Amino acid sequence: MAVEKQVGSVWTRPRKGREQPALTREQIVAEAVALLDAEGMDALTMRQLGARLNAGATSLYRHVANRDELIELVVDEVYGEIRVPELADPAAWRTATEECAQSLRAMILRHPWMASTLGQVGLSYLGPNVMRLNDGLVGLFEAGGFPAAETGDAISALMSYVVGMGITEAAWLAMLARSGQTEREFVADLRPAAEEAAKDYPRFRQDDWDDDPVERRERKFRYGLERVLDGLATRRDA
Incomplete structure (x- = not known):
């Protein structure tokens, strides 16, 4: 049986129904933009972003699968x-x-x-x-x-x-x-x-x-x- 392949993008992956109440995707994206504005692209890591949010990297992965998806989100954010x-x-x-x-x-x-x-x-x-x-x-x-x-x-x-x-x-x-x-x-x-x-x-x-x-x-x-x-x-x- 053929396995359906998903295109690797945050926009093609269903958003999880339940989010950790203390942290939302919107908060993650806003803090990522602030980090990028302050320190540039090299500073954007899930660990450093988690530290700024007082959350572990694991908490971020509940909302964003990887760094590439995070970049898609921050780019769309500033296009707004x-x-x-x-x-x-x-x-x-x-x-x-x-x-x-x-x-x-x-x-x-x-x-x-x-x-x-x-x-x-x-x-x-x-x-x-x-x-x-x-x-x-x-x-x-x-x-x-x-x-x-x-x-x-x-x-x-x-x-x-x-x-x-x-x-x-x-x-x-x-x-x-x-x-x-x-x-x-x-x-x-x-x-x-x-x-x-x-x-x-x-x-x-x-x-x-x-x-x-x-x-x-x-x-x-x-x-x-x-x-x-x-x-x-x-x-x-x-």
Whole structure:
């Protein structure tokens, strides 16, 4: 007789009916997010999380089968922070889409550990917050007048840009945190070596060393986002 195989994901495994009263999955996930924000992905172990919750690792396993499932849960949890505006006027599609893109980027920057996580989160796209986000984006693009046949690809293009830029920034911020320096201090220390490395490559020269580094990151993100939206707008208008 064939044995039915389950896909290894928290979203495909039935949730146990009885939970330990003193500890819930929601508490576990909230504490895991706090641990990740404070110490990063390497610090996330079932033992350390249990210690923060004053519970043994065995207690956690009543709610989460393994660390991979926990990561799926925390990723879905922080995706719940992303705002997708309701769109009443199709003419406001671009503004609403920019708001959503900035909300996604802000979420990633609040949780820099996402940089090392998004490529290895299993079936996180089955989580309720990710599903709500995707449904909201489809509604936003449909209300904005996008052709139904292109909506999925258009959303994918937008999300790929924002996530790609976001995790690059998050990795940079995580490195800054490890250095113990401010962004301006780190850039100032880096400048001599970078200018020396670029001296034989005049086309690679950087002329914005004196700019505020936070404003520089914001400018670069917005430039790319506007170009992506320019391209999507041509398809929408067509």
